[in-house]
Amino acid sequence: MRFKIIIVFLVFIPFLSTAQDKKSKADNLFYGYQYEKAIAAYKSEMQKDSLTNNQLLNLADSYFSTGNYDSASELYLKVNKNDTIMSVNRFNKMLQSLSKNSEKDRVKTFLRSKADKLSPELLENAEFNYSLLEIPSNNDNSTIRDLAVNSPQGDFSPAFYKNGVLFSSSRGRNTKNVYEPTGESYLDIYFARLSSNNQLVDVETFSEIPATDFHKSTPYYSDKLSTFFYILSNTEEGELRYDENGKNSLAIGTLSDTGRFRFILKDLSTSFYYPYYDDNTDRLFFAANFDDSYGGTDLYYVYTNNGQIMSAPINLGPRINSPGNEIAPYIFNGSLYFSSDIFYGFGGMDVYKANMLLNDSFTIPVNLGEGINSTSDDFGFIIKNDEISGLSGFFASNRKGGKGGDDLYAFNFKNDPGLKTFALGGKVVNLKNKAGIKGAQVRLLNQQGDVIKEVASTADGSFRVEVPWMSQITIQAMSDGYSIFSTTYSEEGMEEIQNASYNMGLSKMEDLVTEIEEKTVLKLNKFYFDKGKSTLNPQVEAELNKVVDAVVRFPQMRLRIQSHTDSRGSNSYNKKLSQQRADTIKDFLLKNGLNSSNIIEATGYGEEMIVNNCKNGAYCLDFLHKQNERTLFVVE
Known part of the structure; x- marks a missing residue:
């Protein structure tokens, strides 16, 4: 099922809308998610007349969705070469296709050739994670196991709740309603009790959230507010509501412990996914497909007052969001965990971790590596510190060997997951007048004196640099006509300086x-x-x-x-x-x-x-x- 179960599966567009009546048979099949049939229909239409670039991209998407990455990459590259209509999300699919064909060197070459047109954050994230994935993984740090509660249908989006776990599933329930694009039941929320040996048992429909005939999914429970956050189909008087294009999107609703329900994020043309409420900052994080996204679905947050929305959605920015899709935010011990299908991962959706800095910025998201991640989709990662089992949690994956499209998996970690990094940001300034120095070289050296990272300061002297953690680091800054700044820190000093703006003053002779x-x-x-x-x-x-x-x-x-x-x-x-x-x-x-x-x-x-x-x-x-x-x- 890949990404369908978490995005496509959740957004329903009637097949017979006015807009789609104007399209070809192949287009209608494509927009109805019937990709195999769409491929055959597009091939047939190509015999009569050439396809438009939009149709070629639809065909490429169809190949991509059915796992034919050779044909997908060939078409993406063709359209990208001859036209400029390709979206950044399809640009990501093009690079994903090449990566899945083991053409990572070609991807890297392509990135270098387009460096002036791509964001520096994307290039740095890619370079860092490509280097990271070349390091042999330490499988001794984690144990991963599938769960007996999984069904032949999709089971995903785990969330801690009291003595167990809430999750979403399309397993059958007592209703005749069927979601047309998949032929399965609409999504519902289930509860499984956590046993003494850390297994999920006694699955049942979660009755504390009122039933609906349509989608109800991706729950999160805030202990601070005693409130459930979850997504559900836009409805009115028990019927689905559509926008002018015939689209039914998903809204975020809340249910308090007093039984009061309310919609808090709702737009007929925009779908919201994976709410996560941060009790420490009163911010609600979520995924959405707004027009200002950096690719497909991006991560956002809003400020709240006890769960009441108090601000417009704020995009987490290009350090987190990419030309791909980002979903499933979760915060633990000062780190943001989320999933992304960006091209430099293992394959589909991968779980990433980025440390949250004091100025609301983030370190480079690092891939959690093989085990948690696979060549399939891995998402919905949640983690907690348990007195008995240590660092433990759950995630969903459609990797081989499971029971259904997406299955739940449990894990235990001996140490914090993900590579620890050292991230530093600040300015290089003229000591005399405190003005920023443009183009200054900022270098990080290891204990042996080898330069491991070098960046140039921006127009106002700002810089940001990040490397894997080490026991000692030397920070240098220099610029033509200026002095050299050089200071060495041990681990304790490194911890301290990376949580504040680090300014380096240079003098002119x-x-x-x-x-x-x-x-x-x-x-x-x-x-x-x-x-x-x-x-x-x-x-x-x-x-x-x-x-x-x-x-x-x-x-x-x-x-x-x-x-x-x-x-x-x-x-x-x-x-x-x-x-x-x-x-x-x-x-x-x-x-x-x-x-x-x-x-x-x-x-x-x-x-x-x-x-x-x-x-x-x-x-x-x-x-x-x-x-x-x-x-x-x-x-x-």
Whole structure:
């Protein structure tokens, strides 16, 4: 059944609508989901006249839905080459077809050729997950088992409820109503008790939600609100309601513990799927096929006040939503789990996990890997932390070996599912004026010093980078004409910095230097050693730390340390004192990050280069003598 049971299965368009009467026999078969017959009819029509590009795409979709990916990809590529009518969702199907034919290298080449036309999030998500799926899976982390409660019909959309699990099914019930596109019963909600050995038993129709003659599906129960959220067919006085195009869509309704029912998201032309209410933020997440989607069905949320809708739907954005279909949102331990049929997965719908960041953004969704995912459709993932069984939960799949179109599966994890990643976002800015620096290189290095990821900052200096988790990471930023930023973090520091905006300041060389005595020198506050001494004091150390910082930012910087005294004291004494001070400065710098290549020389000049008239024997006030006592860091 593939995706039909969760999307096509839920949206009914009468075969005899006015719009479809104007179409060919093949078109009517296609829009009636009779794909095998549609293929035969399109082939027959092709003998009489050429098909339009829209019809070619319908034929490609028919091949795709029946598993003939060679023919599907051939047609998708043909239309994509000759016309621009292909939707992003069909673009995804084209790449899915190539992937299913083991042509991933061709997909990657195609992505590179279209890089300027595709979103950076899609390209980054694809690159990351392609690399991830090349890593051998660790099957020791999970156990997966099918369940005895499954039926020959479709069973899917599990949801925790009290001492058991709610789920959706098209198994037979006491009604003569049949959903025409599938010939099966309309979807209903069932309950199975969770036994002591974590099995689902004692399946029965869930009677707490009122019966309907049409679809009723994908339930979620909010403990905070004591309320059920679920989808159901749009009806009026017991009859299906259609929009002007003859489409009956699905709405989201709620049922409180007092028995009050109300529709909360309803539109005759838009279907809503998979409600999930986040008790922590009072946001209702769901899937829908709005016009602003990035592909097919996208994930959205609305703000609520105790379940009452308080905002327009907000799209989760291109980091989560793709040219494919995204469904079944579920939040656990700060991570969003959902399913997508995007082309870079194993095959059909796969389960992904993205960490939720503080600014309502997300890390790259990572494929949960083989086991939970297969070459078939895997979706409706739910998880909880059980005192006895640890991390456990359920999902649905139409993989081989099941009883019906979609079956329920249980799982246990030893550790958190999915690859842990390190994600960092922020800005590269000019330290002087805090303006963002465009095109700065942001690099992540591993413990061995190898560059594992490199990105460029955007026009306002923003960047975002993500890599698999590691025990230590070095973050660098650099740009032509600017200094280098480089800092290393252990795991504890990595956890802390990825939850906030990380800004890196770079300096221009011209902002760090000035002209003194016709020399280019580092710009520092003037400092003085204690009288007659060459040991460091806090004032001297503070300025020397600025020298260290400047060289760290510009590792190729080369300095001449030039120390001078005033004329008080003998020439030989001043010469010796200034050299001692120059040597002390050099030793400090070498011990604090500089190397010998950064220091060309360290020379004490004594009173050889007096800058005023305070020479031997001249009477001068103290502040005039201090003009001669100075240390310069000459930049070569």
